[in-house]
Structures are given as structure tokens and as C-alpha cells.
Amino acid sequence: MLKAMHSSANKSPTPNLTPQWDELNQIKPNIDQLDNIKTHLDLVLLALEALAGISSEAMLQAATQLNLESKVPDRVALWRLRQSNPLRKGEGGRKKLDVEEARSLVLICCYLAKQHQELIRRAVALLEQLAQNNEAPHKAALLGDYIDAFTNIYQERMEDEQVSTETLTQLALKLLIDLLFYSGPSGHRRFWLALIDRSK
Amino acid sequence: MSSLSNSVIRRYTPPTCTLEILAPPSALSRWKKRSDPTQLKFQLRFDDPRLPAEQRMSISGSRAQLDALHQAVTSYVQDLVNKSPAEFGAMFSAAQATNDTVDTAAISDTGVTPSQSNAAPPNSAIQPPQRQIHLQPSKSLSHALSLGTLATPQTGSIIHLSLLQLFDLATALDEYATDVVALPNLKRTLFVYPPAWASIAAVLVATVGVTTAALQYYSRPVLLTNKSTSTQNSINNPQQQIAAPPTIPPLTSLETLPPPPPPAGSIQRVPVPNTTSQLPPTTVAKIPSAAPGNPPGNTTPQTTVITPKQSKITPQSAPTKSPTASKPVAVIPNPLPQFNSPIPQPQTTNPQPIPTFTLPPTQSTLPPSTPTPQSIIPPKQPSTPTPQSLASLKQPSTPTPTRVPQNLTPPKQPQKTAFDSVPQVAEVREYFQRRWEPSAGVRETLEYSLLLDADGSIQRIEPLGQAASRYIDRTGMPLLGENFVSPSKNGATPRIRLVLSPDGKVRSFLEPE
Numbered sequence: 098m099l100k101a102m103h104s105s106a107n108k109s110p111t112p113n114l115t116p117q118w119d120e121l122n123q124i125k126p127n128i129d130q131l132d133n134i135k136t137h138l139d140l141v142l143l144a145l146e147a148l149a150g151i152s153s154e155a156m157l158q159a160a161t162q163l164n165l166e167s168k169v170p171d172r173v174a175l176w177r178l179r180q181s182n183p184l185r186k187g188e189g190g191r192k193k194l195d196v197e198e199a200r201s202l203v204l205i206c207c208y209l210a211k212q213h214q215e216l217i218r219r220a221v222a223l224l225e226q227l228a229q230n231n232e233a234p235h236k237a238a239l240l241g242d243y244i245d246a247f248t249n250i251y252q253e254r255m256e257d258e259q260v261s262t263e264t265l266t267q268l269a270l271k272l273l274i275d276l277l278f279y280s281g282p283s284g285h286r287r288f289w290l291a292l293i294d295r296s297k
Numbered sequence: 298m299s300s301l302s303n304s305v306i307r308r309y310t311p312p313t314c315t316l317e318i319l320a321p322p323s324a325l326s327r328w329k330k331r332s333d334p335t336q337l338k339f340q341l342r343f344d345d346p347r348l349p350a351e352q353r354m355s356i357s358g359s360r361a362q363l364d365a366l367h368q369a370v371t372s373y374v375q376d377l378v379n380k381s382p383a384e385f386g387a388m389f390s391a392a393q394a395t396n397d398t399v400d401t402a403a404i405s406d407t408g409v410t411p412s413q414s415n416a417a418p419p420n421s422a423i424q425p426p427q428r429q430i431h432l433q434p435s436k437s438l439s440h441a442l443s444l445g446t447l448a449t450p451q452t453g454s455i456i457h458l459s460l461l462q463l464f465d466l467a468t469a470l471d472e473y474a475t476d477v478v479a480l481p482n483l484k485r486t487l488f489v490y491p492p493a494w495a496s497i498a499a500v501l502v503a504t505v506g507v508t509t510a511a512l513q514y515y516s517r518p519v520l521l522t523n524k525s526t527s528t529q530n531s532i533n534n535p536q537q538q539i540a541a542p543p544t545i546p547p548l549t550s551l552e553t554l555p556p557p558p559p560p561a562g563s564i565q566r567v568p569v570p571n572t573t574s575q576l577p578p579t580t581v582a583k584i585p586s587a588a589p590g591n592p593p594g595n596t597t598p599q600t601t602v603i604t605p606k607q608s609k610i611t612p613q614s615a616p617t618k619s620p621t622a623s624k625p626v627a628v629i630p631n632p633l634p635q636f637n638s639p640i641p642q643p644q645t646t647n648p649q650p651i652p653t654f655t656l657p658p659t660q661s662t663l664p665p666s667t668p669t670p671q672s673i674i675p676p677k678q679p680s681t682p683t684p685q686s687l688a689s690l691k692q693p694s695t696p697t698p699t700r701v702p703q704n705l706t707p708p709k710q711p712q713k714t715a716f717d718s719v720p721q722v723a724e725v726r727e728y729f730q731r732r733w734e735p736s737a738g739v740r741e742t743l744e745y746s747l748l749l750d751a752d753g754s755i756q757r758i759e760p761l762g763q764a765a766s767r768y769i770d771r772t773g774m775p776l777l778g779e780n781f782v783s784p785s786k787n788g789a790t791p792r793i794r795l796v797l798s799p800d801g802k803v804r805s806f807l808e809p810e
Contacts, residue, residue, distance in 0.1 A: 161783055212731070218312075218461060225459050228437040264382075271382035274438075277464050278378050283371075283471045287378050294379040 117207075117285040121200045124293060132183050133296035135194045138202045139182035141279075141288070143254075144272035145206065147246035148220060149213040159205045159212075168201035178202060184255045203288050210280035221277050224270060234270060244269050306337075309472050311465035313345035316473060318363075339363045341469075345462060354456055356447045365430050366447070367470040373432040373440070374467050388434045432463075718807045721749055724782035725793050726805040732773025735799045739768050743797040746808060753784040772797055 145151045153172050160169040169175050180187065181194040210217060223237040235241040247269040252258050279288045307318035321336035340357040358366075380388060430445040440458045448454045458466065725747065741764035748757035755777050760766040775781045785791060796804040 164780075221460050221464075225438050225461070231437075267382040267386055271380075271385050274385075274460060275378050277460065278374055278467070281464060281468045281471065282475065283467075287375055290375055291378040295381065 117204055118200060120286055121203060121289045124289065125196055134199055134292045135181045136184050137292050137295055138194075138199060138206070139179045139185070140268070141206050141272060141275065142179060142202070143250055144247060144269065144276060145209050145213070147250055147269070148243045148273065148276070149209075149216055151209055151213070155209065156205055159208045160201065163201075163204050163208060165201045165204065168198050169205070184257065186254060186256050199292070200289070203285055203292065207279045207284040207288055210276045210284060214277075214280040217273065217276050217280055220273055224273065234266070240270075243273065247272075307473065307476065309469035311468045313343070313347075313459075313462045313465040314469060315342045315344055316340075316466075316469040317342075318473065335360055337363075339473075341366075341466075343456065343458075343462065343466075345459075354452045356444060356449060356452060358447050362430070362447055363470075363473070365445075367474050369430045369432055369442075370463070370467050370470055374463065389436070389438060391434075432458075719785070719789075719791055721753070721782045721785065721791055722793055722805050722807050725795060726803050728775075728781065729773060729795060729797065729803045729805075733797050733801065733803050734771075735797070735801055739764070739771060740799050742799065743768055743772060745769070745772075745774070745795045745797075747793045747795055749782065749785070749791050749793060750778075751785050751788040751790055753780065753782045754778045755781050756790060 142151075142156070153175055156175055157169060157172065160166055160175075169178065178194055178198055179185075181192050183192070220239050220243060223240055224234055227234055227236055227240070235244060244266050248262060248265045251260070251265055251268075275288075275291070278284060281287075304320045305317045306320050307316075309316040317340045319338040319340060321338065337360045338357065339360070339362075340355060341363075342353065342355045344353045377385070428445045429443070430447060431443050433441050433443070435441040435457055438460055440460075440463050442456045442458055444452060444454055444456060741762070743765040744761040745765055746757075746759040746761060747755055748759070750756040755775060758769070758774060758777065760769055792808040794806050794808050796802075798804075
């Protein structure tokens with residue numbers, strides 16, 4: 098059940114009228130796009146976990162730094178937001194994610210990506226080098242570990258355990274490249290637009 | 298077009314390229330405060346350090362061409378991230394296949410390479426006009442940037458960029474676009490770069506103003522601005538970026554980003570929200586008081602510890618909604634915000650960049666030699682209880698054995714040390730770890746005593762030692778009252794010692810009450 102978009106007046110005060118928040122406010126997805134958005138958000142966070150070992154604690158700290166505690170107050174809330182991803186296993190858990198929560202997760206992801214930008218850059222540099230030499234990404238330890246971690250976490254959490262390793266590798270690497278661009282100054286905008294575009 | 302050091306009014310330096318915005322020649326020939334931004338020029342150097350010197354290309358052009366380049370890069374990057382993994386893979390597979398059959402120039406592993414001829418772009422579905430700037434995927438995750446009218450005999454019509462180079466280019470262009478959009482109301486002082494003689498005259502004027510301002514300085518609280526690295530850097534090293542951004546400026550500019558839509562969206566002129574409208578009058582007035590007239594190096598009376606009398610910016614009110622005009626915004630005499638610095642916190646809003654634009658006289662073009670009238674800088678408020686005084690001009694030896702390795706936890710976790718008696722200590726450290734980049738000029742350890750407010754903002758900044766006073770603007774120090782760390786649990790106001798080493802180490806610990 099998708100939560101309808103609602104105005105912020107119905108909720109606690111908008112956490113932080115940051116410029117990015119305002120900017121993301123300019124574009125609103127349709128209700129039926131939210132499902133895909135939930136998946137996309139969860140996967141980007143998954144990529145951050147797999148690459149940089151980012152824990153829930155770090156995500157919550159990011160929320161605090163961004164004054165988004167009202168949206169993501171604690172681990173349970175974070176888990177529920179992520180659990181709204183329809184691809185996830187389990188019947189329980191909240192299946193709702195409203196637009197403001199989605200925006201919050203976007204800002205959190207970009208904040209974390211920025212924090213770990215050096216690591217992301219290193220991983221992308223390795224990826225490019227290997228691609229130039231037509232070598233498999235697993236040849237670099239950083240990438241190999243990332244792909245393995247991503248694959249493991251994905252298979253552990255998502256309903257579809259039959260998805261191929263190759264598909265997951267491709268997904269992991271694409272998300273890595275996305276994270277690079279999300280770590281830049283306009284990252285939040287790019288991410289938001291990508292969410293909406295990909296959800297169509 | 299060669300990059301004249303005295304005409305560069307903005308410089309953006311991500312790791313693999315350098316974008317310089319140049320004042321139009323007319324602005325150099327006469328002292329005028331008005332400069333038409335549409336007449337700006339740019340120079341873009343693809344100077345990835347991994348590239349040999351001969352492969353580092355450079356292009357230059359007009360503002361319009363720069364905007365076109367920005368638009369092309371923005372829409373291309375958006376297209377990239379919009380692609381699903383399968384589409385992305387297919388895109389480069391197709392590019393690979395095309396490249397295999399087209400005789401293009403050799404592409405180095407790391408680099409920007411010119412094509413020897415107008416090779417057919419990888420995606421040969423529809424050929425854009427040759428003179429249009431655009432990008433297309435090339436092989437092995439690289440991207441072909443067709444330079445259109447920006448092409449030179451050296452570059453050829455196409456430059457190949459790696460993902461990182463593309464990202465850095467996009468970053469520089471985004472920061473430039475943000476600057477341009479953020480300050481439409483200050484056009485008249487934007488991008489003004491006076492000639493040397495005018496700068497010298499301005500120093501004299503500023504010195505007079507400083508004397509007057511110094512009297513006010515002790516009698517009224519003035520907020521410290523955040524870092525303004527570049528002025529000093531530029532003085533000490535002309536190669537360094539001229540524009541010093543207090544980190545805040547970029548955040549302000551973020552506020553004014555135009556509505557997202559189209560990645561292809563052209564740069565829009567968006568009126569800066571509330572903040573700017575209130576700022577110029579006040580901040581201009583404040584500037585002299587903040588600037589002991591010595592942009593060159595040592596300046597920045599940022600050392601003053603000031604208790605803000607005015608209402609502080611609370612975390613809630615701070616960001617976008619402009620602090621009242623009465624908020625003392627003491628601006629370091631950096632005329633140009635450092636747009637190159639990473640944006641620390643999204644929520645930090647700061648009107649300060651705006652004032653910086655109004656202070657051409659104190660720009661970094663001034664000869665670097667002028668010794669700072671240190672006397673103008675009250676090194677420390679008498680009331681400061683901190684035992685360490687400015688008398689300890691030597692590297693303030695940190696009393697604590699801060700050799701404790703900071704990575705007590707797995708590297709990817711938030712780093713903790715044994716001195717994290719309150720969470721704010723670790724937060725302070727992490728904040729500065731992201732920002733502290735010791736430059737060649739800073740050889741001493743900089744030590745500051747930060748008195749935090751209960752809401753997590755800084756109530757007072759006490760530089761310990763002359764070096765700390767001198768280089769505070771390079772530290773990324775946030776403003777007083779600005780969002781900094783998390784609020785104290787019990788409403789306490791901890792005093793945290795911050796130690797920044799020239800080797801890049803950042804240490805922090807709680808000072809005893």
C-alpha cells in the first residue's frame with residue numbers, strides 16, 4: 098500500500114529546509130512510481146554498505162547531521178523504510194515510503210557517498226583500469242570484495258535468490274558508478290531525477 | 298587564451314581538471330565595479346596528474362560556450378545515472394563495437410587524448426552538428442567529448458574522458474553554475490577583479506578603514522567567518538586557487554539551485570532567496586571591520602573570539618531562512634568564496650559568500666608581502682580562561698598524548714578515539730578530518746579551543762598561538778552559531794580542543810572545565 102503524497106503540513110515540520118531538500122521538492126513522483134523508488138533507494142544504500150561498510154549507525158548519524166531525525170529517528174525506522182522495498186523478503190515490516198522519506202534517504206545517501214568519495218573514486222579508477230585491459234573487475238581486491246559483499250547482502254535480503262551473479266555484478270558496478278556521481282555537489286539532484294526517471 | 302593570473306576570478310580545481318573563470322579584458326582596464334558576467338571567459342585544463350604533460354589539454358572560450366559545455370555534461374551525466382545496469386552495459390558495448398571498427402586515436406589508460414581527426418562518434422545513429430558540444434560513450438567506460446567550437450589544433454575535435462575525469466569536469470561545471478546562479482543581485486560586484494594599481498589604492502583605503510574598524514572591533518561582537526583559504530593561498534602561491542571559499546558559500550549557492558528538471562536545464566537565473574536580499578547592506582558594512590586590510594596571507598582577524606550578541610543562528614532557523622540582517626556577518630576579506638571546496642553540510646546556509654563579493658579591494662591580488670598588522674587582531678579575548686595563551690607561539694604542544702590512533706574501529710566505521718568522552722569530540726574531529734588540508738604554507742600545528750553551545754553550534758573559537766590565528770581560514774572552521782555538531786544531551790557547553798597538524802592529522806579532546 099503506497100502512502101499517498103501529502104503535504105508537509107500533515108507531518109512534523111520539514112526537517113530542515115536545506116537547499117537540497119527544497120530542490121528535491123520541485124519534482125514529485127507519482128504514487129505508482131514509489132515502488133520502484135523504494136527498491137532503487139534500498140539498493141543504493143546496499144551498495145554503500147557493501148563498498149564502505151556503512152552501518153545503520155552511520156546512516157542514522159548522517160540523518161542527524163542533516164537534521165532529518167524526524168524522518169529517520171532510529172534503527173527501527175530506518176529498517177522499516179528500507180524494508181518497504183518490495184523486493185525484500187518478509188511479509189512483516191512497513192511497506193510504505195512517502196515522498197519526504199524518499200527525499201530524506203536521497204540526501205542521506207548522497208551525504209554518505211560524499212563522505213566516502215575517496216573510496217568510491219579509488220574503486221571506479223580500478224574499474225576503469227580493468228575495463229581498459231579487458232579484465233574482470235574481481236581482479237582488484239577492492240572491487241572483488243565489493244561485488245562479493247553486494248551479492249551476499251542482496252541474496253540474503255531480497256526475495257529473488259535466483260538472480261544471477263552476473264546480473265548482480267552488473268548491478269553492483271552500475272551502482273558504484275552512480276555513487277560517484279551522487280557524491281558530487283549536484284549529487285542529490287541527479288539521484289532524485291534518476292529515481293523518478295527509472296521508476297517510470 | 299592564456300590564463301592571466303590577475304584576471305582569474307574563479308578557479309575550480311577538482312583532481313583531474315582545472316576550470317578558471319576569467320574577467321573580461323575590459324574590466325582590467327578601468328576601475329569599475331560593474332562587470333558584465335556574460336563577457337566572462339573561461340579556461341579549462343584537463344590536467345589529470347596521471348597524464349604526462351604533453352597529454353594535458355586545455356580549452357578556452359566564452360561564457361556561452363562554457364554554459365553549453367555545462368549543459369552537455371549535465372545532461373550526459375544524468376543520462377548515465379538514469380540508465381539501468383543493463384542499458385548502461387549495452388551503451389558501452391555498443392560504443393566498444395563501434396570503436397573497434399572506427400579508426401580513432403589511441404586512447405591511453407588514464408587519459409584525455411585528442412583524436413587525430415574527426416573520427417565518427419561511437420553512436421552513429423544521428424550525428425549532431427560538428428560544432429555542437431556533446432558527449433557520447435566511448436569504449437571501456439570512457440566518454441568522448443566532442444568539443445565543437447571549443448576544439449583547437451592541439452585538442453582535436455574530440456577529447457576522451459575517463460569516468461573520474463568526467464565526474465570532475467561535471468563537478469567543476471556544477472560549482473561554476475551554482476556560483477553564477479547564486480548571485481544575480483550582486484552582478485555589479487561579481488567577478489570584479491581590479492587591476493594591480495587599484496588594488497594597492499584599495500589597500501590604503503582599507504587600511505584607513507581598518508583603523509576605524511578596529512575601534513569597533515573590540516566593542517562589538519563579530520562573527521568569525523569560516524575558512525577563506527584561497528586568499529592566503531593565492532598570495533603565497535599564485536598557482537593556487539584564487540577564490541577562497543568559505544565553505545559556506547557553496548552551501549548558499551546550493552540554496553539557489555534552479556529547479557532540477559531537466560538535467561539538460563540551462564543555467565537559470567534564480568533570485569537568491571531571502572538571505573541575499575538582506576545581506577549586502579549589512580555585510581558590506583561589516584567587511585572592513587573584519588578585514589584588517591590584509592588579504593595577503595596573514596590577515597584575517599578571524600582569531601577573535603567573539604561572543605555573538607545578536608541572536609545566533611539556530612539550527613532550525615539558520616539555513617535557508619536568512620539570518621536577520623542584523624546578524625553580524627564578519628567576512629574575511631576574501632572577495633571570492635572558495636567554490637572548490639567540498640560542500641560540508643547541506644544544511645549550512647551562509648550568506649557570507651555574498652559579502653565577499655563586495656570586497657574587491659581586499660582581493661588576493663595584493664602583493665603578498667604586507668605583514669599583517671597583527672596588532673589589529675586580538676589574538677585572544679582577555680576573558681578567555683584557557684590556560685594556553687598566545688604566548689605559546691611555538692607549536693602548542695598538545696598536552697595529551699594524541700598519538701592514539703584514530704582508527705580504533707574498522708576503517709570504514711566512524712572513527713573513535715579514547716578521548717571521545719562526549720560524542721561531540723568525535724564529531725568535531727570528523728568534521729575537520731573532511732576539511733583540513735594542510736597547505737604548503739602551514740608548517741605548524743594549529744590548535745583551537747572551541748566552546749560549544751548546547752545546540753551543537755560553536756559559541757566561541759579561541760585560536761591558541763599565532764599560527765592558529767593566522768591560518769584559521771584554512772581550517773574549515775565553521776561560523777559561530779552555525780550548525781556544527783550534535784546538541785549536547787544535557788544542555789552542556791563542552792569545550793573541545795582541536796589540533797590540526799601539518800601532516801593532515803586531526804585530533805580533538807574534551808578540555809576540562
